[in-house]
Every structure is written in C-alpha cells, then in structure tokens.
Amino acid sequence: MSESTGANTAKPSSSVKLVLLGEAAVGKSSLVLRFVNNDFQENKEPTIGAAFLTQKCSLPTRTIKFEIWDTAGQERFASLAPMYYRNAQAALVVYDVTKPSSLTKAKHWVAELQRQASPGIVIALVGNKLDLTNDANEAAGEAQAEGEHEPSPADGDEATEETQEEPDVSNGDARKVPTREASAYAEDEGLLFFETSAKTGHNVVDVFTAIANAIPESSLKSGRGAGAGTGQTSLSGGRPAEDSRVNLGERGAATAKEGCAC
Amino acid sequence: MVSTADGPAQDANNPETENSAISPPPSSSLQQPSVSADRESEAAQEEERPPPLPPRPNTLRLLDEGGASLRTSRPGAPTNLQSRATTAVSLTDIGCHDAGKESHVVREGSETLKAQASLNHLTSSRGSETGDTASIRSSGPQGDIGDVENVFGDFVATDTGLIRKHSTGLLQFPEFQADDVEDDFASEFEPVGEVDEEGGNEEEVLANWKAKRKHYLILSAAGKPIWTRHGDGGLISTYIGVIQTIISFYEDSKDPLSSFTAGDTKFVIVTKGPLHLVAISRMLESDTQLKLQLEALYMQILSTLTLPSLTHLFSIRPSTDLKRPLQGSETLLSTLADSFTKGSPSTLLSALECLKIRKSHRQAINNTLLKTKVSSLLYGLVVAGGRLVNVVRPKKHSLHPGDLQLLFNMIFEAEAVKAGGGESWIPVCLPGFNSSGYLYMYVSFLDLRDDANAATNDTTTTTKEESVAIVLISADKESFFELQGMRDAFVEVCVFNLSNPPYHHHHPCQRPEANGCRATSKWRETAASRSSKKPSRKVAPARRTSSRGRSCITSCTSRGRMSSSLCRPTTLSFPLSRAGED
Numbered sequence: 029m030s031e032s033t034g035a036n037t038a039k040p041s042s043s044v045k046l047v048l049l050g051e052a053a054v055g056k057s058s059l060v061l062r063f064v065n066n067d068f069q070e071n072k073e074p075t076i077g078a079a080f081l082t083q084k085c086s087l088p089t090r091t092i093k094f095e096i097w098d099t100a101g102q103e104r105f106a107s108l109a110p111m112y113y114r115n116a117q118a119a120l121v122v123y124d125v126t127k128p129s130s131l132t133k134a135k136h137w138v139a140e141l142q143r144q145a146s147p148g149i150v151i152a153l154v155g156n157k158l159d160l161t162n163d164a165n166e167a168a169g170e171a172q173a174e175g176e177h178e179p180s181p182a183d184g185d186e187a188t189e190e191t192q193e194e195p196d197v198s199n200g201d202a203r204k205v206p207t208r209e210a211s212a213y214a215e216d217e218g219l220l221f222f223e224t225s226a227k228t229g230h231n232v233v234d235v236f237t238a239i240a241n242a243i244p245e246s247s248l249k250s251g252r253g254a255g256a257g258t259g260q261t262s263l264s265g266g267r268p269a270e271d272s273r274v275n276l277g278e279r280g281a282a283t284a285k286e287g288c289a290c
Numbered sequence: 291m292v293s294t295a296d297g298p299a300q301d302a303n304n305p306e307t308e309n310s311a312i313s314p315p316p317s318s319s320l321q322q323p324s325v326s327a328d329r330e331s332e333a334a335q336e337e338e339r340p341p342p343l344p345p346r347p348n349t350l351r352l353l354d355e356g357g358a359s360l361r362t363s364r365p366g367a368p369t370n371l372q373s374r375a376t377t378a379v380s381l382t383d384i385g386c387h388d389a390g391k392e393s394h395v396v397r398e399g400s401e402t403l404k405a406q407a408s409l410n411h412l413t414s415s416r417g418s419e420t421g422d423t424a425s426i427r428s429s430g431p432q433g434d435i436g437d438v439e440n441v442f443g444d445f446v447a448t449d450t451g452l453i454r455k456h457s458t459g460l461l462q463f464p465e466f467q468a469d470d471v472e473d474d475f476a477s478e479f480e481p482v483g484e485v486d487e488e489g490g491n492e493e494e495v496l497a498n499w500k501a502k503r504k505h506y507l508i509l510s511a512a513g514k515p516i517w518t519r520h521g522d523g524g525l526i527s528t529y530i531g532v533i534q535t536i537i538s539f540y541e542d543s544k545d546p547l548s549s550f551t552a553g554d555t556k557f558v559i560v561t562k563g564p565l566h567l568v569a570i571s572r573m574l575e576s577d578t579q580l581k582l583q584l585e586a587l588y589m590q591i592l593s594t595l596t597l598p599s600l601t602h603l604f605s606i607r608p609s610t611d612l613k614r615p616l617q618g619s620e621t622l623l624s625t626l627a628d629s630f631t632k633g634s635p636s637t638l639l640s641a642l643e644c645l646k647i648r649k650s651h652r653q654a655i656n657n658t659l660l661k662t663k664v665s666s667l668l669y670g671l672v673v674a675g676g677r678l679v680n681v682v683r684p685k686k687h688s689l690h691p692g693d694l695q696l697l698f699n700m701i702f703e704a705e706a707v708k709a710g711g712g713e714s715w716i717p718v719c720l721p722g723f724n725s726s727g728y729l730y731m732y733v734s735f736l737d738l739r740d741d742a743n744a745a746t747n748d749t750t751t752t753t754k755e756e757s758v759a760i761v762l763i764s765a766d767k768e769s770f771f772e773l774q775g776m777r778d779a780f781v782e783v784c785v786f787n788l789s790n791p792p793y794h795h796h797h798p799c800q801r802p803e804a805n806g807c808r809a810t811s812k813w814r815e816t817a818a819s820r821s822s823k824k825p826s827r828k829v830a831p832a833r834r835t836s837s838r839g840r841s842c843i844t845s846c847t848s849r850g851r852m853s854s855s856l857c858r859p860t861t862l863s864f865p866l867s868r869a870g871e872d
Contacts, residue, residue, distance in 0.1 A: 052618060057709075064712070073706035074618035077716030077731075080770070098712070102618040104595070108717060111767060 041084075041091040042248040046239065047112045049141070050122035051133040052101030055156040058226035059122065060098045063236055068227050075100040078112060085240045090248075092240040094118075113141060117247055118150040118239045123210070125155040125223060126202040131210060138217055150242045152220035152235055155210055159225040161203035478503055479628055482521045495525060505570040506587060506627045509534060510604070516565070516612045517620060519627045523613070533559075537566055549577050560584040564604035565591070565612075573631070582640075583630040586692065589721045590626055593696050594619045597725040625703040626696075640691050642698070645677035654787055655680045662779040666769035668729065670776075671761040676702040679758075690722030697731070701759055707733055708757065713777075715770045720763075732762040732773040736781065 048056040057075050061067050064083045079098040084091055097112040099105065113119060121137045123130040134153060141151055207223060214221035220238050224231040482498040485491060499521045507526070508516040513534035515523040523530075537559060540547035549558040558580035560567045567584040592600065595615055603610045629637045636643045659670050659682045669689060672679040676698055683689055697718070701707050707714050717728040736758040760780065762773040 060712075069709060072709055073621050073704060076618065076622075076700065076706050077714055077718075079712045079714050080774075081712030096712075100618065104615050104617070105717070108767070 039086070039089065039091050041093060043093045043095055044118055044240070044243055044248070045095050045097070045116045046118040046120065047097040047109075047116045048099060048120045048122060049109060049113070049134075049137040050101055050120075051124070051127075051130040052103075054101065054122045054124040054127070054130050055226050056101060056120075056122050057098050059120070059154070059156060059224065059232055059235075060096055062226045062229055062232045064096070066229070068229075074102065077105065078108070083236075085236050087237070087240055092243070094236065094240075109140075110144060113145045113149075115146055116149060117146070117243055118152070119145065120152050120154055120235065120239070121219075122154045122156050123205065124157050125205045125210075126157055126160050128204050131155075131205050131213075135213065138219065142217070148244065148247050150220070150239055151217075152222060152239055153210060153214045153217075154221075154235055155205060155207070155223040156226060157202075158223045158230055159227045162201040163203075477501070478631060482525070484522070485525060492525075495521070499525060503572040504631050505568075506584070506623075507533065507568040507570070508587065508591070508623075509566050509568070510608075510610065510612060511561075511564045511566060512609045514609065514611055517616065517623055519624060533568055534566070537561070549580075556580065558584065560588070562588045563597075563601060564608070565600075579638075583627070586630070586637075586695070587623060587626060589692055590619070590623055590696055590699075591616065592721040592725050593693075593719045594622070596719045596727060597721070621704045621706065622696075622700055626699050629699065629703065637695065640695070642691055642694055643677045645674045645679045647679065652680055655784070656682070658780055658783045658787070662776050662783060664769075664772045664776045666764045666766045666772050667762055667776065668765055669761075669763040671697075671763075672758070673698065673701070673761060674758045675755040687723065690720070693720035693722040696720070697761065701733055701761065702757070708735060713774060717767070718763075727765075728767070729763050729765055730767045730769065732760075732764070732770060732777065734760050734774075734777050736760065 048060060050056050052074060057072055057079065058068060060079070060081055061069065061072075064081050075098060077100055081096045081098065083094050083096065085094055086092075097116070099109060099112050119137075119141050121134045121141070123134040138151060138153065141149060210223075211221045213219075220235075220242060222231050222235045222238070224235060226232060480498075482502070483491070483495050485495050502520050504519075506517075506519045507530065508518070509530050510516055513530065515527060515530045518526055537547055546561060547559055549556065551557070554574065555570060555572050556575065556577070558569045558571075558577055560581055562585075565588065567588055569580040569584050571580055591612075595603075599615075600612075603612065603615065626637075635641075655672055659672065659680060663670060663682060667682075668684065668687065670682045671694075672681075678694070681689060697720075700716075700718070707716070714731075714733040716731045716733065718731050719725060719728050723729070738756070738758055760777050762776060764773060766772075
C-alpha cells in the first residue's frame with residue numbers, strides 16, 4: 029500500500045484535505061478504513077459526527093498526505109458538512125451500487141460541492157459495495173468501461189426491474205445502479221468515477237491515487253500544504269483566515285452554538 | 291406519582307408514593323422471617339422472581355434544584371452518616387434503622403445480607419482510608435422506607451440462594467451480579483429476529499419479543515413509534531396503539547397516567563413534551579428507578595437533537611416521524627437501555643467510576659492538562675477503560691454526571707466512535723449543561739500498545755478496558771485543530787513524563803485550598819471534592835474532615851468519585867477497586 033513509501037522522504041510532500049460525503053450506510057467509513065488501515069469490519073456502526081484520519085499516498089514525483097474527513101451520512105449532520113468541505117481540495121462522493129436513492133443523494137452532494145466548495149475541488153464519484161454485484165471480480169479500470177456488462181440502457185428503473193427478477197442472493201446480482209448511468213453522469217459533471225468494494229479492497233487505493241494525481245500542482249503550492257509535513261500545525265494556523273470568511277450558511281448554526289452560554 | 295419532585299428527599303418524605311405503586315404486596319415483608327428460615331424454598335422461587343435492582347437516585351431533578359434542602363434534613367453527625375451506604379444492601383440496613391419499630395421484622399431476615407454488606411465494605415475499602423469510605427457513604431440517598439421494604443422483601447425472597455450458589459463470583463457488588471447469573475438473562479439482549487416477507491414467522495418473533503423481561507418504547511404524542519429496544523416499529527405497532535390509547539385516555543381526564551401494574555409487570559410512563567417514554571419491566575424495579583431510566587433515555591434524545599430542535603420539529607408537524615432525525619443514534623439508546631437492564635452500578639447510581647491510580651500520576655496528568663489547555667477548551671477529560679482519570683473544567687461550569695454518562699456511553703459502549711479508527715469530531719448536546727445547543731467533542735483514543743504490536747494495525751484487539759481516550763469539548767465548532775494540537779501537546783508531555791519520572795512536577799499542595807489556588811484564576815482542576823460551585827452549599831461534614839490533609843484531587847478522584855455534583859447526595863460514587871491497580 030501507499031504507506032510503504034515512507035522511505036521516499038526526499039520527495040516533496042503536501043497535504044490534501046479530502047472530504048467524504050454521501051448517504052448513510054453507503055460505506056464511507058469502510059472505504060476510509062480500507063484505505064488507511066487496510067481493514068474491513070462487517071456491520072459497522074454508523075459514524076457519529078465526523079472522523080478525521082490521515083494517510084500518505086505516494087506518487088512518482090511527490091507524496092500526498094491525505095487529511096481525510098469522514099462525515100456521517102445521516103440527515104441531521106448535513107448542516108455540518110460545509111465545515112468539512114470548505115477549503116477541501118478533494119471530495120469523495122459515495123453511493124451504494126445496490127441502492128438507487130443513494131445515487132440521487134450523491135448527485136445532490138455533487139451539486140452542493142460545485143456550488144459551495146472551493147472552485148478547484150477534485151470530486152470523485154464512487155459506487156461502493158461492488159462485491160454485492162456479479163462483476164465484483166472484474167478487473168480494475170472498469171470505470172471507463174461504459175457499462176458493457178450492463179445490457180440495459182442508462183435507465184435506472186429498467187435496471188431495477190431486471191435485477192429484482194433475480195432472487196438468488198448467493199449468485200445473484202444486487203446491483204441496482206448501472207455503471208453506465210453513473211459514469212455518464214460523472215462524465216457530464218467532470219467527476220472522476222470509480223466502482224469500489226471496501227470489503228474486498230477492489231479499486232479503493234486506485235480512487236485515492238487518482239485523486240492525488242488529479243490535484244493540480246498549483247493548488248498544492250498555493251494551498252495550506254505549504255508547510256509540508258507539518259500539515260496539522262499549518263492547518264490550525266490557517267484557522268483565523270478561514271473564520272474571517274465564514275460563509276452565510278453557517279450563521280444559523282453559529283447562533284445556535286452561542287446559545288450554549290459558554 | 292408525577293408529583294415526586296425535589297430529588298431523593300422526596301423518597302424519604304413521601305414513602306407512600308413508592309408504596310402506592312411498587313408491586314410487592316404488604317404481605318411480602320411479613321413473610322420474610324419464615325422465608326429466610328426456609329432457604330430451599332427461596333432458591334426455588336428465585337428462578338421465577340428476578341432480584342430487583344437497587345433504587346436509582348433522582349439526578350435529573352437535582353441537576354436543577356440542588357440538594358441543599360436535603361442536606362439540612364440530614365441528621366448530620368458523621369457517625370450517623372457512617373451508617374448510610376450507597377448500595378442497596380446497605381440501604382436496607384439504613385431503612386431498618388430509620389424505620390425503627392415498623393421494620394424490625396424485616397431486620398431479622400437480613401443476616402446473610404448483612405454479611406454480604408460487610409464483605410462489600412472490606413473489599414471496596416481495600417487500600418483506602420476510612421474517612422473516604424465514610425464520605426462516600428455520606429452521600430448515599432436518604433433512607434426510603436417504603437422502597438427499602440420492598441427492595442428488601444425481594445432480596446430475601448430471591449437473593450440468599452443466589453449468594454450461596456455463586457459466592458465465588460461475588461466481588462464488590464454481589465447484588466448487581468445476581469442479575470447476570472440468571473441462566474436465561476443473556477437472551478434478554480438477543481435480537482428478536484425479523485418477520486420475513488410472508489409474515490410466516492411473526493408469531494415466533496412476537497413470542498421472542500414477549501419473552502423479554504424489559505422493554506423500552508418511545509412514541510410521539512401523536513402515537514408514532516420512535517424507538518423500541520426490542521423488535522421494530524412494525525412488529526409492535528399494535529402495542530404502541532394500545533399504549534397510546536391508554537395514555538391519551540388519562541390525558542383527557544387531566545390526570546396523566548404515570549404507572550400501572552399487571553401481575554408482576556410494571557408499566558411506567560414518562561411524558562416529556564411531545565414524547566411518551568414507556569418502560570415495561572418484569573424485573574421488579576421501582577417506579578422511581580424506571581422513571582429515571584426513561585429520563586436518561588430522553589436525555590439521550592436531547593443530546594442528539596437538542597431541545598429547541600425537538601420542540602420545533604413537533605410544533606411544525608405534530609405527526610413528525612422522529613425516527614429519521616434520530617437515525618444512527620438508535621444504538622446509543624440501545625446500549626444505554628442495556629446498561630440499565632444489566633444494572634451497571636454507575637448507571638444505576640448516576641455516578642461515574644474513576645480509575646484508581648497513584649496520586650502523583652493523577653496530579654501529573656492534571657497538571658499536564660492544565661498546562662496544555664487551549665483557549666477554546668470547555669471541558670477536558672482523560673478516560674481510561676470507561677473510567678474517569680481526570681477532568682479540567684472552567685470554574686463556572688460543572689459537569690453533570692448524567693451528561694458524562696451519555697458521553698461515556700457514546701464513546702465506550704457504542705462502538706461507533708472507536709471503530710472509526712481516527713480522531714472524531716462530534717456535535718453533542720449535553721442536556722444537563724445546556725439543552726439548547728451543541729457542543730463539539732474531540733475524541734482521540736491513545737494507542738498504548740507497543741510499537742511492535744501497533745505495527746500489525748490490529749485495531750480490534752483493544753478492548754474497552756484497555757482503551758484510553760482523550761475527550762476535549764469545546765463550544766466552537768471550528769476548534770477541531772486547536773483541540774487536536776492540545777491533544778498532541780498533552781501526549782507529548784505525558785510521554786516526556788514517562789521517560790522522566792513524574793516527580794519532577796511540583797508536588798501537589800497538601801491542602802485543598804492551596805490546591806485550588808494552584809490552578810489558574812479562570813480554571814481549576816475539577817477535583818471530585820470541590821466542595822461546591824456555590825459557596826452557599828454546605829459541604830457534607832464527613833467529607834470535609836476526610837479530605838483534610840490530603841490533596842483534594844487525589845483524595846477523592848482516586849476513590850472513584852465523580853466531580854462537580856458530589857456535594858449532591860444523588861451523585862453516588864463508590865470505589866470499584868480494580869485488581870492490580872496502584
């Protein structure tokens with residue numbers, strides 16, 4: 029994994045703030061856990077609030093230190109999301125390939141990011157739980173495959189009907205979101221697109237590597253990654269500046285907080 | 291029953307409120323002498339009558355109203371206080387003394403129990419000073435005669451056999467462990483299963499559901515199921531309907547229903563704003579106990595949503611389905627409910643358990659916390675294995691045990707935070723502190739394993755007992771990185787202290803007053819013994835004497851006492867000594 033690159037200290041290193049968004053129970057935390065610890069837990073309890081993790085990712089020319097905000101997917105935490113995606117250089121919008129509504133939610137997140145987040149943000153659309161589908165064992169790189177294994181056109185309803193005809197769970201295909209539908213959307217919006225399985229580890233590291241590659245050099249230099257290696261200190265140093273441009277969406281929450289009488 | 295206010299004092303003053311609703315009939319206490327003489331028959335009875343849980347003091351109300359009135363009603367002499375204990379067994383003794391003639395019959399049956407109680411004291415006071423034990427007991431609830439008799443009656447009927455059978459397993463709290471030794475008790479927490487598509491197994495699932503001894507249901511005033519410990523909304527919707535009907539029937543008559551009994555099953559209803567919380571127990575708990583448990587569940591809901599947002603949701607649409615806003619927090623409610631059912635002592639007593647460590651070590655940790663604290667910090671806690679190690683807090687704000695319990699439940703019982711593997715930033719409302727807004731909690735688990743072990747990345751091996759968490763709470767939702775910096779600094783200093791023996795620290799002053807002054811003007815270490823944040827509050831006499839000549843922090847925190855509201859009699863705490871400590 030990427031952590032094997034600790035020896036390459038000579039390479040320039042920069043921090044990248046990455047945020048995971050998506051509906052509850054699509055596997056955001058599991059993706060991160062796979063990426064950071066190469067581990068997987070069945071029946072993980074839902075994240076509360078957000079978790080912060082870091083992981084290095086080595087590229088040929090430089091090392092990227094991901095500072096990952098793994099947010100909770102529940103509705104009630106949605107109002108906190110701006111705090112996490114503000115100034116993020118990358119976002120992973122995750123949906124569940126077995127749950128069409130999660131793609132709808134993912135599209136909402138993409139729209140919100142495009143509207144509110146920093147302009148240069150790199151967004152990756154990730155369909156997780158590929159292990160539940162028939163094509164779980166297909167090779168990586170199917171992101172560009174345009175869904176040739178999916179006979180139906182990019183019509184979610186039709187695909188849903190088809191998959192429901194296969195009740196055999198052990199061998200059946202639980203896929204409800206055709207690859208083509210999601211990848212077409214990703215192409216339209218200019219997003220990176222992957223289908224992953226946090227359970228098997230399929231494509232997980234590829235997602236992060238692709239994001240690391242996609243982040244423009246310029247944004248790394250101008251960004252808070254300047255104090256490479258000491259990302260955290262430079263982050264906290266950057267706080268006041270960020271606070272001064274608190275966006276309007278945050279005001280409501282801020283008042284509520286002041287109600288805490290502290 | 292709804293009118294029981296004013297904290298534990300109510301129990302002492304209004305024994306009739308208890309008696310009116312608690313199930314064992316008066317005859318049970320009369321039976322006791324014969325029952326205790328005939329132990330075989332008790333052992334037989336024990337199977338069908340689970341032992342009761344000891345009463346739980348009324349924290350929630352005390353949070354607001356304080357316990358001053360209570361203390362004045364206390365006889366006050368230390369000798370008298372010595373006789374007041376915090377456990378149910380000892381409480382029984384209190385009851386006997388207090389009740390005097392009325393309950394002398396009861397006392398005769400208590401021989402085994404008394405022996406147990408003294409064993410209890412022996413174990414728990416191992417390595418502690420008498421003064422401390424005294425002060426612990428001094429904070430016990432006032433003798434609730436009615437309650438005592440009932441509790442006691444059940445003990446005699448059920449407990450003696452258990453004690454004999456399982457005497458090896460009895461540690462400090464045999465009366466609590468009696469629950470666990472029930473053969474079928476483990477099944478209490480098993481899922482009831484799900485009704486399959488065709489509904490073919492519905493009866494089976496329903497039978498599983500009915501077999502549970504304890505149920506908690508939360509429904510909205512409009513009758514929508516919100517949460518249930520066992521089963522799901524679909525399974526129990528008919529029962530929800532029945533309960534809703536019963537509750538609303540009494541609501542119409544302007545006399546809200548608070549509890550009723552059917553056979554040995556007790557139903558307790560607490561209405562909080564737009565919510566009805568219902569406990570159904572066959573475990574012979576008292577109304578007060580169940581009511582407190584329901585109130586704690588309500589606190590958990592507030593902690594998730596905050597009071598204004600809860601009120602708002604229902605004011606807009608009374609038929610709001612609260613399941614959705616609460617999504618993801620069901621496990622918190624369930625683990626909290628299970629801790630009540632299991633009868634974990636700290637939950638039952640609204641107290642928190644502190645880790646027993648050397649005074650100098652705690653002092654070092656405390657100094658380090660104070661040294662490294664950042665401006666946005668509100669509360670800073672170090673928690674090891676679900677036990678409190680130290681707290682720092684601003685002078686003005688105490689920490690409520692009920693709030694801490696919610697936090698500990700979230701951090702240690704529900705796996706959600708720990709399983710994340712990283713640092714967490716959690717918006718949480720502490721209803722005892724302020725129910726109207728969120729605080730933000732930074733949680734970081736320390737990896738105390740050797741580097742060799744840590745290299746395996748095996749995150750699953752750290753059990754609750756081993757895990758050490760640093761919990762930093764701020765009112766500023768942007769302060770994550772500041773608190774993270776504080777955590778790093780704190781760990782750095784602690785590691786430095788490890789390599790250089792901790793005694794280079796200025797040693798704690800020997801007098802509590804001086805110790806208080808050592809803290810910065812705005813901050814103080816939240817020593818458990820801080821007499822009170824309000825000067826007008828009296829300090830329990832026993833503690834005043836007991837902590838003299840010792841550092842106030844260590845004299846109390848090391849004994850398993852939680853801070854801030856210790857002066858209130860409800861905050862019971864007691865030493866749960868752990869083997870191998872100190």
